[in-house]
Amino acid sequence: MTTDDLIEVEQVFTHAFSVEEASAIYQIIRASISNNTPDSRLCLGYEKQTNIVGAIAFTSVVFEPDEDLTGYILAPLAVHSDYQQQGIGTKLIEFGLAHLIAQGVDVLLVYGDPEYYGRFGFDVELGRHFRPPYTLEYELGWQAKQLGTLDLGDRIYPFRCVDELSDPSFW
Numbered sequence: 509m510t511t512d513d514l515i516e517v518e519q520v521f522t523h524a525f526s527v528e529e530a531s532a533i534y535q536i537i538r539a540s541i542s543n544n545t546p547d548s549r550l551c552l553g554y555e556k557q558t559n560i561v562g563a564i565a566f567t568s569v570v571f572e573p574d575e576d577l578t579g580y581i582l583a584p585l586a587v588h589s590d591y592q593q594q595g596i597g598t599k600l601i602e603f604g605l606a607h608l609i610a611q612g613v614d615v616l617l618v619y620g621d622p623e624y625y626g627r628f629g630f631d632v633e634l635g636r637h638f639r640p641p642y643t644l645e646y647e648l649g650w651q652a653k654q655l656g657t658l659d660l661g662d663r664i665y666p667f668r669c670v671d672e673l674s675d676p677s678f679w
């Protein structure tokens with residue numbers, strides 16, 4: 509997606525989240541789309557009859573001091589309420605997963621409902637290996653999915669994320 513898509517993307521978020529949440533969450537994907545760089549951000553839209561009805565962003569995280577470990581975080585994801593339950597969220601996640609796997613990314617992180625993300629292999633236990641930069645309000649929503657075969661051992665990996673997610677209120 510490009511900044512030309514922002515008006516449609518905002519509509520998706522307005523029709524997916526509550527009034528209180530929509531604006532703040534849209535600002536995250538707006539910043540990701542505006543700063544889209546192939547090595548740190550992947551922003552995808554799902555089109556139906558030339559209108560964007562679903563949107564997702566994946567942004568890179570930096571593990572410190574484990575520069576060899578590569579990871580992304582999935583945030584945010586939204587499907588317009590008129591188009592939910594049609595497999596669009598699934599397609600956006602699966603397309604992103606395939607792209608990141610092809611790039612050789614080791615791990616994908618997510619902060620959301622385990623009942624939904626568990627369908628895609630995200631796991632709360634695995635999430636405990638990765639320490640978010642801020643205190644989590646909803647610890648059970650913190651999950652990870654391994655994309656490669658790297659042995660994580662017993663270690664905990666702290667990381668930092670892109671500017672648009674570097675806000676304690678998001679976590």
Ligand SMILES: CC(C)(COP(=O)(O)OP(=O)(O)OC[C@H]1O[C@@H](n2cnc3c(N)ncnc32)[C@H](O)[C@@H]1OP(=O)(O)O)[C@@H](O)C(=O)NCCC(=O)NCCS
Pocket residue numbers: 524525584585586587588591592593594595596597598599619620621623624
């Ligand atoms: C969550 C969301 C992205 C799913 O998109 P979608 O296109 O409707 O999802 P899909 O059609 O691919 O999958 C639908 C399935 O997921 C399930 N599902 C949707 N949201 C769920 C949730 N929060 N918890 C558990 N299951 C959920 C549906 O019940 C449905 O199950 P079924 O296949 O057994 O009928 C969409 O509902 C949405 O935008 N919700 C509001 C914003 C939001 O919560 N975003 C995620 C932030 S973490």
